[in-house]
Amino acid sequence: MATVATDHYRAYAPRPFTRAERDSTTILFGGLHWRIERILQAVLESSGYRAQILPVATKEDLLTGRETADIGQCCPTSFTTGNLVNFLKKESTGIGVEEVNKKYVYLTAGSCGACRFGQYHASYELALRNTGLEKFRMFLMAQDNLDQNMGDGLDLNLPMTLGCLWGIFCTDLVQDLEYQVRPYEVLPGQTEAVVKESIEYLYQVFRNRPAMSTKRSVLWHLTTPYFARALREVRRKFSAIEVDRLRVKPKVKITGEFYLQTVEGDPNYNIHRWLEAEGAEVYPAAITIWMDYLLRIGLQRFEDYSGIEKHARLKLALGRLAQGTYRLTVNRLRRAMGNLPHETPSQFELRRLAAPYFHRNLDGGEGDMLVGKTLWSYHKKKAHMICELSPYSCMPNTMSIGAMAGVVGRYPEILYAPLEIKGDAEVHALSRCQMILTEAKKRAQREFDDTLQRTRLTEAEVRAYLQAHPEMRKATYLIPHDGTAAGTAAKLVLHVAKRMGR
Amino acid sequence: MRSAGSPPPPSPRNKLRIGIPRVLNLWNTHQFWMGFLTSLGVDPRNVVFSSDTSEEQGRQFGKGRGTVDCCYPVKCISGHYGELVFGQKQKLDVLLSPMIYNLPSFLSGHVAKTLTCPRVMAAPENIKAGFIKEQDAFAEAGIKYVSPFVSLDEPRLVPKQLFAGMREAIPGLTYEETATAADAGFRALREFSDRLRKKSREVLEWCAREDRACLMVIARPYHMDPGIGHEIEVDLQAYGYPILWMQYFPIDADLMDWAFGEDIRAGHIKSAFDIRDVWPSSYSSNTNEILWGAKVAARIPWIACVIRMSSYECGMDQPTYTPVQQIVERSGTLFFSFQDLDSTKPSGSVKIRVETITHYLEKYAAAIISRKKAAAPPGCPLRPAA
């Protein structure tokens, strides 16, 4: 029992990471998908850091996370804390705790919001304390600032930040194309190989970005053809893949909580791969869109304060300019990929669609964007089905899922599968998904049959046409989306019909 | 929402009947809403709060309206909405269910943010969905549903938000009177809190004078709802121990300086209301106050015991369990936690725990008080004579 005030409990305060330690200390990070992780590694390394990607979180990590932190965590917190702790424990057995504390620091994203994402530190801290690793240094990068106690070891300067940003843009585009291609590849495994090769190629591209001053870096990133050229090369690699897009597949859009929609592995039951194996074409969730949403949410403050706070309008105008530039940049890179990856939906449109069901300012997770994305996909025929990944015990996500009851009430035809992800209740979640997927498959088939009927074509005729036009069998051949069909096969029929003058 | 064809003439304001669900952060802002509406000319007798939460209320009025499984403080709101829509002898004109984004906390300015829980702020959208998914139950009952989004910790923004959110419900509402009414609301809330803090100080002074133990409840404001907190503190009070709620702890400068002066001088914190020493990401208002409550309880000798209440599946409380317990226990104060409160009162276990708590208090309170007194700085303002 304490007898003096100085004995009071104090929160974990890591020893700073200093500049002198840069060469001997490795920055650990993870929690995204392998493509972007590899590129972030390149960016860190090119800025003079040692960087190591944590392995993808596993069920074992989930259990460790649950055991070492307070009960009742949302599953992303359990996965990520357990993942770090297990990695460190394993390392400690090899080189000892002291050495681990010296050799590694962990850098992760936090947020400035009120959900546990903003309070991750508490779980990590407890988990580290409970495993005898309380001296290990962990730093939270909030969306608006870096952990104050970090020290001068990591300098998150502009060239590095822009490198990370451009890395996200590029890998989102590659991932998007990959998921459009793999279900239709003629030679199994070819897409996988091309993607691996492309990411390794991009790793070099980002690793060898020219060094530049902070001032120059903005202008350079915005104007350089460097990344567009690289993406054209990626597109060239994809063009070697032959596809059969007449395979009728339901298109399933992934939405949900940020971590679960982004990772690919045990934390989300490998849902991307599972859906593909079950015959779907997956429409993955881009990090670019999430960041566009964060920008929009940030700017809404100035919208609200317009007429109340001095300069709010000016700040809003500048912010809009930045957001416009952001979108222009993404579009420019998308063009380099032949406009094959999906476009980034307008945040204003998403907000407008969601407005009757979910207030635009309710943040903490993905807010109104989840509702907006579902309605956007539905109205624009972007997908047959929405698969929303909702972490067990998540606070913001339960709220938008609840609000979706109003949407589904109004549009009962939307195939909406909110999956509660606990991490260890796979059968339950996947069988629920399977049921809706069955319906989506029927819909995709119906849509395909109707399209053939409407265009007075037979599948054999379309096949013959494709046979005669080998360029159309390339993965990089663009099939336009006119908003009348969601399925790739149906869209291909429409396109062939148009070319045939039907 | 009335049918578009022939809108009936709007009720004059003093006749307007407004229902407010007595849930979540309404528990610590209700005085604001009363002050606000009264200033707009609404007759306070016509402001109807739903009853305390009860399972019966949920069964009778909320059945089949739930849209998602989550913590009980949110789930039970369907019953509150239902009671206001379907259970009134005299029909309501308006159902007012604000989306409260942030709170006017006494820690404002000393912490990063004062946001409400993501579920608290979004709950109205979530519950509304259960009332519109088949038919629009509000329109059918002739009730205008309004759910203004409001940042109560940003007073400059509040008139704009409330004007936008309420003008369809309050006939002839102008921006200027909304601003005046918001001021009146804040004033009412301040006066109410000040009154309760003064009372708490009297309790503490009595404890200090008599060297008697009191208990502090650390919970979210809605645990004051007998259907959510299950009146555990009332059971304890029956044994003669005064109860303080952390939300209404006295924050007078003399007391704060005595309790936190040393920490400030040692550089652990910048002010008495700074919690960076125990909780670096101070974004959530109620969470911040919970952490602060634990700190203050650890430093006041006569608080011999802390009772922590939490609802089952509370994502906000989850990461705070260990820090709060550690803060309290390291100071030698007794700590008891009721962690998984749900719809039903766990009467049996509450009874046993209450007996345990009182047993411990009888046995150890005097020693705890004297040990904490020995560790405290001199010149306690609660005992001016000492």
Ligand code: SF4
């Ligand atoms: S958004 Fe949900 S799942 Fe993600 S950290 Fe917050 S509470 Fe956890």
Ligand code: SF4
């Ligand atoms: S603070 Fe906890 S109990 Fe309250 S609404 Fe949020 S999750 Fe539910």
